[in-house]
Amino acid sequence: MTAHARRRVRRIATFAAAILLVALPVGAQVDLGTEEQRAAGKVVYDKYCGQCHGDTGDGNGYATPRVKPKPRDFTTGTYKFRTTPNGMLPTDDDLRRVIEIGAPYTSMPGWPNLTSAEIQNVIYYIKSFSPDFENPDRYGEPIEIPRPLESTEESIARGRVVYEEQGCAACHGEVGRGDGPSAPTLVNDKGDPIKVADLTQRWTYRGGATKEDIYRTFSTGLNGTPMPSYADSLEVEDRQHLVNYVYSLGDGDDPNYGTLITAVYSEEPIDLQNGETLDALFEAAPTTRFPLVGQITEPGRNFFPSVTSIEAQAVYNRDEIAFRVRWHDLRADTSGRNSPSLEVPMWDEDNGIGDDAGDDGGDSDDFFGDFGGEEAPAEDDFFGDSGDDFFGDGGDDFFGAADAGPPGAEFSDAVALQFPASLAPEETPELKPYFLYGDSQNPVDLWFVNLTYGVADTFRGRGSESIEPTEADIVEAVTSYDQGEWTVTYKRRRSSRAGVSFAEQQYTPLAFSVWDGFNRERGNKRALSSWFYVYTEPSVQPATAFPIVRAAIIVLVLELLVVFLVRRRARQKAAGEEAASTTLAATEAPAI
Amino acid sequence: MLGLNLPVVIVLAAIGGVLAWRRANTLTWLLYTWVALWAFFKYGFAVPIPQSVVTIYLGITGLALVCFASSSRERLSETVQPIVRLILEPRYRLALAGLLVALPALAAYNVYADLNVPLEAPGFGREVHPPPPTEMTVHDETVDMATAENPYLHYKHDDPELYGEHLENGRRVYYENCFWCHGDGMGGDGMFAHGLNPVPSNFNDVGTLPILQSSFVHWRIAKGAPGLPGAGTPWDSMMPAWEKFLTTEEMWDVNLFIYDFNGYEPRALGQH
Structure with a gap:
């Protein structure tokens, strides 16, 4: 394209934009789609969206009591993720963006399988839930997002x-x-x-x-x-x-979840009371981040755990092994109760149910016992008279205590490492205890720290119904909370008479539990991980230089041998040919 | 498409095309074949092939290429000639010296890379659909696994309205209990799935619901991970025994719902 043609195109584009701008005030942005498009959108919505956002778009679907943050209420016309100024409605592209990629670490998934037309139809249907979308005054021009500045x-x-x-x-x-x-x-x-x-x-x-x-x-x-x-x-x-x-x-774009901690060997003593030397020891140990999810298998389910990941490290010396775990928590809850076996009543599995407690999903509520909105016990029965109502000023009928301030700490923060009580027999190396506190045949040991006290208590778990304190091994711990991060460091002798021993070059199964007291997590209402492993790295690292050099030398010797043989043969041939050259001309090598 | 990493395949094919156009010699073709296969196995598939398998393939390929090169006297000399010239002719001296350094360096790097493979947790095989028991007891009722069927499935034709009610109840049960792991769209990709091993079942997959009888699905729902035989590694799976939380009717309703949502029918009785 010539410069002249480019200028012309630009001029036409400017002209077209000007016409569009003039047309705007009469509601050019109000695009609610056709009747057919909204009807087609309803079909998609009813299948994929209504279970959370509610069949009437009010954010009260079946899943709502058990997700946090709660699903968007489309009747309010209030949207978080927009390119438009504060208080304005989102553009179709803003809505499309969330539908396509979802909102990470919430119950809103991306919907990559929906076609572009299906998404547009759903957008039209969603917009029909709020009259705001008919009001041209609620529309704003998308902001301009400049290229990021260099991060100097x-x-x-x-x-x-x-x-x-x-x-x-x-x-x-x-x-x-x-x-x-x-x-x-x-x-x-x-x-x-x-x-x-x-x-x-x-x-x-x-x-x-x-x-x-x-x-x-x-x-x-x-x-x-x-x-x-x-x-x-x-x-x-x-x-x-x-x-x-x-x-x-930020710690990077990706959590880089791992499956293994490598415990590194040190000659140094592990002294929990000396923070400096302890930090220096762990400095040398690699850190692995593990995903945590809610415990939703046993009663006392935790559908919206606060903590979504935990970082772990391990070091060991001749006699002892130490683990360090770190996770983020918005507040240190260090005054309440906690234990791995603390009872969690059924009603406390749900998020402040509010309006939908009395919905028509009565079957399951009856099965769980009386816990519909109508039969909800008085709030004091739930929380005691400490006034620490978690759902505080939420003002919803179910839990609402109008006078409650910020949520209190009836329950404390806590953490546990879980190991099998014994390693799998050689003939069935895949065998592990049930990852939810073990099972009757294969118990687990829990190194539990209630952060109110900051000391480690050991428990033996044979399933959620059977968790007993044990004194077989002494596990020490130190804890600290700094700027929103808990750090807990454990230490135990490597050998154990009753539990698992940590031999060199051994893969030992390991799992984590974290309780956030603020989120009323206790007992089985916890964030937990699958089984992962800790590997005790050999104390004497094999030298790596030797095999590398050996490989290079072997290849070099082979090369030189080939070169030598080829050249010798050529020399011999040449000598032979010289002898015969008086009678014969050397033949040309064939072209390649 | 086809599980292939198309850009890699296209680049490899293009290099082959260039070689054909330039009428490359036999040695170049042999080297190209081996390297291209290595690149194809290593980078050509969307899901990586285990290194041990790649090693076997490339070993066999190498042998086959040697056989090919030595299959006749002409071909052998054709193949070897460029190497001999590289070694003998003075104008290639620099290239020869480069090769003498490059190959040992490559070998050394290979060993170095092997020594620095990041450690991984030991992996164990697991049976995804282990054989169910012949019968089970759910809420004091004995279920014969061979003959049990979803008691509400027949409403689909006999009483569509009642069928719809059961479906709606199943929908409620699913989104009150299941989607955290199995996903809103049932792709086995719920918001907790990334933290679970084994990963939750993907109900969109044609290899899951349609090949199972509804009684098998009922068994999995009612008894969960604790009801699995050892081959299914019950100690790793998050799947609850839903009989603890749900009524029998709710379990059949959600069973109905997951089939209906994905447009599948349970495998019929006696169908193998």
Whole structure:
């Protein structure tokens, strides 16, 4: 295309855009689709969306009591993830984005199998739930998202200043772990408790983790939540610096979940009381992050665990082995009760049920015993008279105590490592105890730390109904809570008479449980992991240089041998030919 | 498509095309065949092939290529000629020296890479659909696994309205209990699936529901992981024994719902 032609195209495009702009005020953006499109959207919605968002779009589907954050209520016209200014409706593309990729670490999955037309139809149908979409005044121009600034030290430093000036730490915490002083009190405009983003775990950002996504969140806010828009209070460049700062807090794009901890050998003594030498020991040990999910197999189910991952390390010396685990928690709950076997009543499996407690899904409620909205016991029976109502000022009828302040700590934070009580026999190496506290034939040992006390208690589990304290081995522990992160370090002798011993080069099954007292987690209501392994690395590492050099030398010798043989043969041939050259000409080698 | 990594396949084919166009010599073709197969096995498939299998394939390929090269005197000399010239002719001296250094370096790197493979947790095989018991007891009722069928399936034709009610109840049960692992769309990809090993069943898969009788699915729902035989590694699976939480009717309703949602029918009795 010539420069002239390009200019012409640009001029036409500008002209077309101008016409569009003139047409806007009369509601050009209001596109509610046709009757047929909405009907087609309803079919898709009823099959894939209604179970959470409700068949009438009010966010009260079958799953609603058991998911957190709760599904979007489409009748309010309030949407978190938008490119439009604060308080405005989202564009179709904004809605499409969430439908296509979902919101990570929530119950909203992406729907990659829906066609583009199906998604558009669903969007039309969703828009029909709220009259706001008929109101042209609720539509705003999408913001412009500039290219991210280069992430220089200066930019990050400036972002840190903005972070402090704007008071981001009040909710997100000093270093971004979602542990600010306000974090436990936050609710959305429907009164449901909501969790502050942990800025260090980018993969859990609900609205996406690219720099553009982060910029968008600063610039448009998350409607209906305490996350405001900074479009008016921050210049574009400062928002970009803030993006770079927040991005720099992250541990990477991906959690890189692993399946194994490598316990490294050290000659040093393991002294739990000496923080410095202990840190130095663990400095040398690789860290593995493991996924945690809610325990939803045994009664006392935890459908919305607070903690979604845990990091672990291990070191060992001649006699002892030590494990260190770390996880993020918005508040240290260190005054309540906890134990692996604490009873969890059925009603406490659900999220403040509110309006839908008395829904028509009566069968299962009857089966569980009386726990419908009508029969709900008085709130004091639930929580005692300590006034620490978790669902606090949510104002919902079921749990609502109007006078309750921030949720209290009836239950404390806790953590447990779980090992098989004995290793699998050689003929069935795959055999392990049931990962949920073991089973009657194959018990497990739990190294449980109630963070109220900060000491390790050992339990032997033979299934959820049979968890007994045991004194067979002494496990020591030290704990600390710093800026939203718990660190617990365990130590035990490597050999054990009653439980598993940690021999060198041994793969030992290992699983984790974490309880967040704030989320009323105790007993079987916990976050837990599958079985993973700890591998005790050999204390004497085999030398790696020798096999590498050997391989190189062998190949080199072979090469030289071939070269030598070929050359010798050529020389011999040449000598023979010289002798015969008086009579015969050498034949040419065939062309290749 | 076909589980292939198409860009890799296309690049390999294109290189082959260039070689044909340039009328490459026999040695080049042999080297190309081996390297291209290595690249194809290593990078050509969406799901990686185990290294041990690749090693066997490439070993066999190598032998076959040697056989091919030595199958006749002309072919052998054709193959060897370029190597001999590389070694003898002074103008290739630099290339020869490069090769003498490069090959040992490659071998050394290979050993180094082998020594630095990240450790992985030991893996064990597991039977995905282990044989069910001949009968089981659910809520004090004996279920004969060979003859039991979903008692509400026949409403599909006899009483569509009642069928619809059972389906709706199944939908409620599924989204109150199951989707955390099996997923909203039943792809085995719920929000907890990434933390589970074994991964939850994918009900979209033609290899799951349609090949199973509804009684088998009922067994899996009612008895969960604890009801699995050892071959199914019951100690690893998150699947609850739903008889603890659900009524018999609810379990059959959700059984009905997962078939209906995916447009599948249970395998009929006596159908193998």
